[in-house]
Amino acid sequence: EGARLARVSLAQNPGCAPERFFDAQRVAVEGAGRPLEIGGAKGFLQPVVPHRHASAAGRPGNNRGVAITPLDASYLQAPLAMLYRRRISWLIILVFVNILSGAGIAFFEELIASAVALVFFMPLLIGSGGNTGAQAATLIIRSMALGEIKPVNYLWVVWRELRVAVGLGLSMSAAVFLLAWWRAGLPIGLVIGCSMAVIVIFSSLMGAYLPFVLRKLGYDPAIASAPLLTSLADVLGVVIYLGIASAWLRALP
Numbered sequence: 001e002g003a004r005l006a007r008v009s010l011a012q013n014p015g016c017a018p019e020r021f022f023d024a025q026r027v028a029v030e031g032a033g034r035p036l037e038i039g040g041a042k043g044f045l046q047p048v049v050p051h052r053h054a055s056a057a058g059r060p061g062n063n064r065g066v067a068i069t070p071l072d073a074s075y076l077q078a079p080l081a082m083l084y085r086r087r088i089s090w091l092i093i094l095v096f097v098n099i100l101s102g103a104g105i106a107f108f109e110e111l112i113a114s115a116v117a118l119v120f121f122m123p124l125l126i127g128s129g130g131n132t133g134a135q136a137a138t139l140i141i142r143s144m145a146l147g148e149i150k151p152v153n154y155l156w157v158v159w160r161e162l163r164v165a166v167g168l169g170l171s172m173s174a175a176v177f178l179l180a181w182w183r184a185g186l187p188i189g190l191v192i193g194c195s196m197a198v199i200v201i202f203s204s205l206m207g208a209y210l211p212f213v214l215r216k217l218g219y220d221p222a223i224a225s226a227p228l229l230t231s232l233a234d235v236l237g238v239v240i241y242l243g244i245a246s247a248w249l250r251a252l253p
Contacts, residue, residue, distance in 0.1 A: 162201070
């Protein structure tokens with residue numbers, strides 16, 4: 001993405017010494033049977049050791065994932081049974097995580113029965129939380145892979161994401177408030193607007209922080225974040241939404 005990839009041959013360009021600077025984000029030099037790589041906008045050429053499984057977070061060989069176990073062969077060459085085995089166990093685990101969403105809905109069963117309009121907006125709110133969290137996680141994981149973010153930067157990253165999330169939450173809250181007001185009245189509109197803001201803020205922070213947690217625990221953030229984040233955002237969205245609705249509507253005369 002915007003990075004320039006240059007390939008030169010040491011045999012054809014003997015003047016290209018490793019000490020030479022290259023104004024490119026990534027430069028691969030093929031010579032003497034050893035590829036060389038440079039990371040960042042400018043820097044020194046460094047030897048690259050090939051790895052069969054390289055972590056997207058920049059830690060080769062570490063491939064424990066929450067959502068899928070990495071394959072031992074390329075996708076097109078892997079047997080169907082291997083593809084099945086690598087995916088089914090974690091999908092079943094995430095199914096049980098999603099059961100918590102159902103448990104949250106069941107806990108607020110009486111509230112939903114008294115205000116059926118709440119059900120209409122539940123997919124909208126939960127989906128918005130998952131989308132926001134996925135956006136944040138994607139940006140963080142990409143920056144990790146490029147070496148722009150280190151684990152020690154997590155507080156700075158969360159602080160930046162908090163400020164962005166507040167703006168996103170307020171903007172989305174205003175939009176959905178108008179829809180809910182028109183569809184179900186002012187009380188429901190206020191509940192939906194407040195819930196949207198809180199869900200977006202918390203989901204965004206979770207999306208920004210989860211890659212750091214997974215990397216600290218030894219898991220690959222690129223493999224684990226998306227499905228795990230989606231499941232957690234569903235649970236979080238249900239609890240926040242129905243919790244706010246319960247407190248707000250019961251406070252009304």
